[in-house]
Amino acid sequence: MEKSKRILLVEDEESLGYLLGEYLKMKGFAVQWAKHGMEAMAALERLQFDLAILDVTMPEMDGFSLAARMKEVYPELPFLFLSARSLKIDVLKGFSLGAVDYLKKPIDEEELVVRINAILSRIQPDRSKPKNITYQLGDYRFDPANQQLTFGENRTRLTTRESELLRYLADNMNSLCSHRDILTQLWGENDYFNRKSLNVFITRLRRYLNMDERIRIENVHGKGFILRAFQ
Amino acid sequence: MEKSKRILLVEDEESLGYLLGEYLKMKGFAVQWAKHGMEAMAALERLQFDLAILDVTMPEMDGFSLAARMKEVYPELPFLFLSARSLKIDVLKGFSLGAVDYLKKPIDEEELVVRINAILSRIQPDRSKPKNITYQLGDYRFDPANQQLTFGENRTRLTTRESELLRYLADNMNSLCSHRDILTQLWGENDYFNRKSLNVFITRLRRYLNMDERIRIENVHGKGFILRAFQ
């Protein structure tokens, strides 16, 4: 069973939003319905999505403005527009903002679904790195497949989470891994409690890694962590 | 200059085919116009394409059949349909064959072009990752993503504000950044206290940057600051 794709639906109209959300859920998507831009940004902070569907005409922040803000913060996330405004200028504007599609209302739900699938199938199913690689971290050797960390004769058995976290950091060696990305990726949700949990795991990894000074987990205040290797 | 993308246009109607072909050429695409399925298959044999545009209603072999055959032989080539038949069943069939888009006639040429670009930019995995851009400031290297400034072996970790500010200045290298713009952009509000705060940050950045005389933050009295690089 494949993991269902996560869709952020931003639609201010109650009835359409509800209907569309339920329909997409029925079709096997994990749908989060946000009623306006602020709510959408909050959802993006908390969860990770594969696609965003934006209504163009909304009060406060319209779909175009929202798309622009989203693109700033989450440039990888593909999005498409729904709009009653089928003026050519709007369509062009939508695409110029980087949309992958622009659908004119009234929406045909079936067509929407096949278009969504067309989009999602074109997204590279993440170049997952080979499972059985090992990482050299200073004088440590980390083997994610077997969840173990060796330092000379010394062997530490890691728990699943410890191993996943260290792997995530090691994959992004020397570059910042944001709380948000770590948590949405590994925990599934970015909230206060999970962030506390993350701190505990960081402490544990630090203890395991304290035999070699050249390898260190640094914190970037308010942002996240960096696994850094010196020399 | 980027290499122009190669498009295979399959359209039996003389006038539309010619018009569309010329329009796309004008827009910088390398277009090959085939008037029916056989010609299209021959062209595919001969040349490599980035995208195929298929008319649905054609004598002999219709667009759907052609798409099916193409997919057999060139499964990587993305294709989209043009069609006067806007029946839902046709649209669904088009996508089920693996189309990346389905446009209903009459075609708006401008819209077609932006849709083509949207498709091509999604498909070309853009080898160059424009992600971790860094700035060269004299002998310093500034990495905003990791909030750090390096000078040879020496590394300075920047706080979020410091990094944002230096980035703003570096983006506008050698030109005046007004208080007003910096403050509204980064602080959100331009008032007396925030301006004081800005001064403190300017002092801090100056200290970090004082190892290379050729890089300097100048003040323009009553106006703002300039990050200036000499020589």
Add this chain to the structure above:
DNA sequence: ATTCGGCTTAATCTTTCGTTAATCCTTTTT
């Protein structure tokens, strides 16, 4: 049912960073 391993929650202590304040210096205006 009891134990145990592993993740989460809680409690407490430490560090960080943006702000504010105080003081001195520089430029512009009167």
Add this chain to the structure above:
DNA sequence: AAAAAGGATTAACGAAAGATTAAGCCGAAT
């Protein structure tokens, strides 16, 4: 030249974030 306004520099403060340790909880294994 004096006054006024703008800017530079340094230090200190307090809220928020992070680190660390311990306790709690829950499902799996015994």
